[in-house]
Amino acid sequence: MQITNEHNEKMAKMTFSSVYPHYVAKVESKGRTKEELHQVIAWLTGFDDQKVKELIDEKATFDTFFKKAELNPNAELITGVICGYRIEEIDNPLTRKVRYLDKLVDELAKGRKMEKILRKA
Template identity: 55%
Template sequence: MSERVFRMPVASVYPHYVTKAEKKGRTQAEVDEVIRWLTGYDDDELKRHLDEETTFEDFFAQADLNPRSSLITGSVCGVKVQEVEDPLMQRIRFLDKLVDELAKGRPMDKVLRA
């Protein structure tokens, strides 16, 4: 299962992140901000990865993960993100968790571990 997720293009999941956030009154710009915070990508780099359908594996291999990402805790789909052993799967879960928090109305400074 993990291998399939790793080879999945980020662009195939991105619209779901945006839809989830927008249903709760948040914006695509806020989703992008969360992704940029986690990965270190700027707007152009993020757009390029989405346009090129970069896999999650390559997306996170090329990212400069935010050092404060270690502060991301909690559960996504019943799995505690801080306990995920595979580093790549943990990064994917970090992203899922940040989007969940955004969609639940958490203030952006808290989502970004300010």
């Protein structure tokens, strides 16, 4: 699927707080925990639980969320298709980062082992 400028703008303006409850529901419905979700978020962004809460409370957009993040150097190892988009073909850096997070949440919900999700050797 082709990503449009409008799609990229929508991703930038979407708030993390609007998506976070869906992440929690998705992983918990598959038997995973909120703590595991936070471990995945921390691996990708460097955010601890307190920082995640602050970003939710301030209703940070994904643009702000990822500007404050220290992206894991192994994030580029996250590949595959999520929401119909091949991650490694996404040109817009912010949209790619949002899809990295979506992919990690999806892998967690599907029961993948944490060391595989966190791209450990």
